[in-house]
Each structure stands twice: as C-alpha cells, then as structure tokens.
Amino acid sequence: MDERRPVIREISRRYRMAGKKERGEILDEFMKLTGYQDRSPAAFVLRYSGKRVRVGSRLVIEGDAGKRAKRKRVNYYDEDVRAVLKLLWPLMDYICGKRLKEALPEIVPRLLQHGEVKMSPVVREKLSRISAATIDRLLKPERDKLRLKGRSGTKPGTLLKHQIPIRTFAEWNEARPGFVEIDLVSHEGGNSRGDFIQSLDITDVNTGWTEVEAVKNKAQVWVFEALKGVRKRLPFELLGIDSDNGAEFINRELANYCIKEGITFTRTRSHPKNDNCYIEQKNYSIVRRAVGYRRYDTVEELELLNKLYGILRLYNNFFMPSMKLVQKIRNGAKVTKQYDKPTTPYHRVMDSPYVSQKQKEGLSRLYESLNPAGLKREITRLQVKLERLATVPVMASVTMQSDRVVALKASSQLNKAPAKGEGLASLVGV
Numbered sequence: 001m002d003e004r005r006p007v008i009r010e011i012s013r014r015y016r017m018a019g020k021k022e023r024g025e026i027l028d029e030f031m032k033l034t035g036y037q038d039r040s041p042a043a044f045v046l047r048y049s050g051k052r053v054r055v056g057s058r059l060v061i062e063g064d065a066g067k068r069a070k071r072k073r074v075n076y077y078d079e080d081v082r083a084v085l086k087l088l089w090p091l092m093d094y095i096c097g098k099r100l101k102e103a104l105p106e107i108v109p110r111l112l113q114h115g116e117v118k119m120s121p122v123v124r125e126k127l128s129r130i131s132a133a134t135i136d137r138l139l140k141p142e143r144d145k146l147r148l149k150g151r152s153g154t155k156p157g158t159l160l161k162h163q164i165p166i167r168t169f170a171e172w173n174e175a176r177p178g179f180v181e182i183d184l185v186s187h188e189g190g191n192s193r194g195d196f197i198q199s200l201d202i203t204d205v206n207t208g209w210t211e212v213e214a215v216k217n218k219a220q221v222w223v224f225e226a227l228k229g230v231r232k233r234l235p236f237e238l239l240g241i242d243s244d245n246g247a248e249f250i251n252r253e254l255a256n257y258c259i260k261e262g263i264t265f266t267r268t269r270s271h272p273k274n275d276n277c278y279i280e281q282k283n284y285s286i287v288r289r290a291v292g293y294r295r296y297d298t299v300e301e302l303e304l305l306n307k308l309y310g311i312l313r314l315y316n317n318f319f320m321p322s323m324k325l326v327q328k329i330r331n332g333a334k335v336t337k338q339y340d341k342p343t344t345p346y347h348r349v350m351d352s353p354y355v356s357q358k359q360k361e362g363l364s365r366l367y368e369s370l371n372p373a374g375l376k377r378e379i380t381r382l383q384v385k386l387e388r389l390a391t392v393p394v395m396a397s398v399t400m401q402s403d404r405v406v407a408l409k410a411s412s413q414l415n416k417a418p419a420k421g422e423g424l425a426s427l428v429g430v
Contacts, residue, residue, distance in 0.1 A: 004034050007030070007033055007034060008034070008045060008046070008049045009049065011026060011029070011030050011033075011046060012045070012046045012047075012049040014026055015027070015030070015046040015047070016046075016047065026046070027039060027042060027043055027046065030042055030046060076126070077126060077130060077134055077138060080119075080120070080122075080123050081123055081126050081127065081130070081138065082138045082139075084117070084119055084123055084127065085100075085135060085138055085139055086139070086142055087117065088100070088104070088107065088108075088111075088117075089139055089142065090376075091107075091111075091372065091373060091376050092107065092319070092320065093289070093315075093320060093376075094143075094146070095320065095321070096132075096136070097131075097132035097133065097134075097135035097136035097139070098132040098323065098342055099320075099321045099322065099323065099342045100132070100135055101130065101131065101132040101135055101342075102321045102341065102342040102343065103319070103320075103321050103342075103344075104127055104128070104130070105128065106319075106344075107319065107372060108124065108127060110371070110372060111372065111373055114371045114373065114374070116371070116373040116374075117373075174205045174206055175206065176206055176239075176352065176354040177204050177206045177207050177209070177235075177236040177348075177349060177352055177354060177355060178204065178206075178236050178237050178238055178239030178240065178354070179204065179205050179206065179239055179240035179242070179264070180202050180203060180204050180205065180238065180240065180241055180242070181202070181203055181205060181242045181243075181276050181278050181279035182200065182201065182202045182227070182241060182242070182243050182249065182279065183200075183201050183243070183244060183276060183279045183280070183283060184198045184199065184200055184201070184218055184223070184246065184248060185198065185199040185201055185283050185287045185288070186198055186218075187199065187291070187293075187294065187295060187296040187297075188295055189293060189294045189295025189296075189390075190293075190295070191295055194297065195216065195217040195297060196217065196295055196296065196297040197214050197215065197216060197217070197296040197297060197301060197302055197305060198214070198215050198216075198217060198218045198222075198223075199212055199213070199214050199215075199287050199291075199305070199309075200212065200213050200214075200215055200223060200226045200227065200230070201279055201282055201283055201286070201287055202227070202230050202279075203278050203279050203282045204234075204236070204345075205278050206348070206352070207236075207345045207348035207349050207352065208278075208322050208324070208345040208348060209234070209235065209236075209317055209345040209348075209349060210282050210286055210313070210316060210317065210345070211230045211233055211234065211313055212286060212287060212309040212312065212313070213226040213229060213230055213306060213309060214296075214302050214305035214306050214309065215302075216299075216302055218246070218248045219248070220247070220248055220251045220253060220254070221253075223248045223249070224253055224254055224257070227241075227254070228257075233313075235349055235355065235359050235362075235363055236349065236352070236354065236355050236359065238261075238263055239263065239264065240263060240264035240265075240266070241258060241263055241264070241265050241266070242266045242267065242268065242276065243265075243266075243267055243268070243276075244267065244268050244276060245267055245268065249267070250267060286312065286316055290308065290309075290312055290379070290383065291305065291308070291383070291386060294387075294390040295390065296386075296389075296390060298389070300389060301386065301389050301390070304382060304385060304386050304389065305386070307382055308379065308382040308383065308386065311375055311378050311379050311382065312379060314366075314370055314375055315372065315375040315376065315379060316345070317344065317345045317346055318344060318345075318346045318366075318367055318370055318372075319344060319346075319370075319372045319375075320344060320345075321342035321343050321344050322342060322343075322344070322345070323339040323340060323341075323342045324339060324340050325337060325338075325339055326338045326339060326340050346363065346367060349363065350363065350364070
C-alpha cells in the first residue's frame with residue numbers, strides 16, 4: 001500500500017474531474033499500475049482518496065481509502081469468566097496459568113458438587129476451553145497487586161559421613177515412587193539462639209508427593225521419630241532416602257535403621273546447592289509459603305504447625321498440579337526446558353504400576369471425601385491463628401511482603417465457611 005499511495009494520490013484527482021468515458025480509461029490504467037483485480041474496489045479508492053469535505057467553517061476532512069476503521073473486538077472471555085478465575089486462583093494457592101488450566105477440569109466439578117461455587121453453563125463452557133496464556137492475562141491485574149530468604153541452619157555431620165555414599169543416581173530408580181529427598185526448614189525468625197521448631201520436609205522424586213512434620217528442634221531423636229511417622233503415611237513403600245550432610249540425618253541411628261529396613265541411604269555433595277533441588281523447591285512452595293519466616297518455639301505453635309501440615313498434605317497432594325522437568329536442551333548459550341503435563345501427586349501415584357491396588361483404593365476413597373474449598377478455609381484459619389501466636393518479628397533483612405502475608409490478605413474472605421445455600425461465589429458476587 002505504501003508504494004501505491006503516490007499513484008493513488010495523482011490518479012484520483014484526474015479520476016474525479018474526468019467524465020464518464022474518461023473515468024473508464026483511467027480506471028483501466030490504474031488497475032494495470034496497482035494490480036487491482038476487481039473494478040469496484042479500485043473505483044472506490046479513486047473516488048474517495050484525497051476527497052476533501054468541509055465540516056463547519058474551519059474543519060476540513062480529507063479521505064484516505066487505504067485506511068480502515070478499527071473494529072472494536074468483543075472479548076470472548078468476559079468479566080464473568082474473570083470473576084470466577086479471581087475466585088479460583090486464591091483457592092488454588094495462586095498457581096500459574098499452566099497449572100491452573102490443568103486443574104480446572106477437575107476442581108470446577110468438585111466445587112460445584114460441594115456447592116462452593118455457582119456459574120452459568122456458558123461460563124463453565126468457556127473455562128473448559130480457556131488457554132493458560134488467557135488465564136495469566138485475565139489474572140495479571142490481581143497478580144500485580146500481590147507484587148523472604150531465610151538462612152541455612154545446616155551444620156555438617158562428620159559421623160559416618162564417609163560411610164554414607166554421595167548420590168550418583170546409580171542406586172536410585174526415579175521412574176518409580178519411593179525414593180525421597182529430605183530436609184529441615186528452620187523457624188528461627190532471624191534469631192538462631194536457643195531451641196526453635198524445625199519442619200521435616202520429605203518429597204518423593206517420582207510423584208512429587210510431599211509430607212511435612214514439625215519437630216521441637218533438630219535433635220536426632222525428634223527427626224528420626226518424625227521420619228518414621230511420615231513413612232507410615234506414605235501411599236507407597238519407602239525405598240530410598242537422600243539428605244544433606246547435617247548431623248540430624250548423618251547419624252548411626254538412621255544409618256542402622258535404613259540398613260535394617262533395606263532402604264537406600266545417600267547424601268548430597270557438601271557444596272553444590274542444586275543436589276537436592278526437588279526438596280529445596282518444596283521448602284519454599286509448601287513450607288515457607290504456608291508458615292513464612294517467623295520464629296516458632298512453643299509447644300502450642302508446634303501443635304498448631306502439625307495441624308496445619310495435616311491439612312496441607314491433603315490440599316497439596318490431592319489438588320495442586322505440578323510440572324516436572326523432562327529435559328533441557330542447550331543450543332549455545334540458550335537453554336530450552338521441556339516440562340511434562342501438569343498433574344497432581346495423587347494422579348501420579350494412581351498412574352504408577354508400582355503402587356498396590358489396595359493403596360490406590362484407599363487413596364481414591366479419601367480423595368472422593370475431600371472438599372478443596374473446605375481445606376483451603378481450614379488452612380487459612382490455622383495460618384491466621386499461627387500468625388497471632390508468633391510474637392517475635394521477622395529479621396529486619398527480610399522483606400515483610402512475603403507470599404504468605406499477601407496470601408492471607410487476599411484470601412481473607414475464605415476464613416469463614418459460607419452460609420447455608422451459599423458457596424464461595426457468593427463472597428465475590430459471581
């Protein structure tokens with residue numbers, strides 16, 4: 001069109017001043033020069049390009065047939081869809097669009113079944129077709145409104161360190177459930193003096209199934225007892241344990257227990273920080289996001305943390321989809337990462353051929369009895385109660401805008417159960 005403009009400007013003047021017969025000849029000439037195949041649009045361009053129309057005493061409008069008026073596009077995903085997403089996003093712990101898209105087909109029918117949400121058939125149909133990019137676009141204003149790094153308390157354990165092998169993956173079969181990474185998360189709140197609560201975090205490499213239990217301190221006896229308790233709750237057989245080099249793990253009691261039970265026990269290298277990448281990610285996404293960075297050191301806080309973790313294990317393992325890195329492709333300085341389809345740890349366990357049918361049936365019955373909105377309300381209630389118990393402020397170097405504080409503010413409407421006949425939708429006017 002840019003090359004045609006000078007030709008159109010010159011020939012259109014002659015065309016408007018010419019008679020009927022001359023116009024036909026000019027039009028033929030114009031079509032040869034510009035490549036127009038149809039006489040009607042070519043004549044329209046010549047008739048109106050450069051035509052000046054006076055409007056009022058001062059304003060003169062000059063036509064440009066090469067331009068088109070922009071049509072206002074009607075958004076297919078309207079405010080009704082945005083309102084439902086704004087409701088579901090806090091319920092699903094503010095996950096990204098890729099994970100939320102995969103959760104919608106499962107979470108929406110479950111919420112409708114429990115009367116937690118109301119939506120029209122049209123909105124439900126749109127949610128079944130929505131893309132991850134559209135979800136992120138619709139939720140961007142909410143994410144912008146919600147725009148802590150802790151210190152490591154691990155002390156190397158020298159006892160048995162050279163007898164416990166560094167993990168080389170030769171002894172591990174990560175294609176089946178049962179090989180876990182373990183770590184402790186300290187709740188010292190910036191003040192490492194005295195005893196304070198530790199959270200034992202355990203995650204399965206294959207399925208992403210995560211269990212957390214709080215202990216009064218990092219003494220070997222408490223960590224060992226917590227580990228045995230978590231083992232009983234796992235929906236699969238414990239086959240391997242990989243820990244860091246802390247003395248709470250590298251000790252004779254745990255080593256003898258693993259030998260007796262036929263459990264592979266390995267440790268990470270001393271300095272590389274990505275050896276335990278699976279558990280380090282869960283330390284933040286589950287523990288820190290749930291309880292933050294405050295100091296917890298009382299019996300009441302210990303009991304409350306374990307109540308919270310008991311609800312979190314159901315919420316995260318049964319309803320929170322996660323993505324696993326399949327491969328990394330390096331092309332020069334560029335690294336392309338490929339992930340699998342987001343799915344929940346529960347579904348990964350159910351799809352595994354290594355888990356017994358009896359265990360799967362028990363998990364299925366438990367899953368059918370759960371209400372994700374009810375679990376989220378209980379989590380928020382316990383978080384608020386824990387927030388009130390914690391009297392020692394966070395260390396000054398850590399920003400107060402932690403994800404947990406923001407999440408508590410944004411999801412404050414979820415603290416109370418809906419009245420009879422009302423679901424979560426009634427709280428936002430959907």
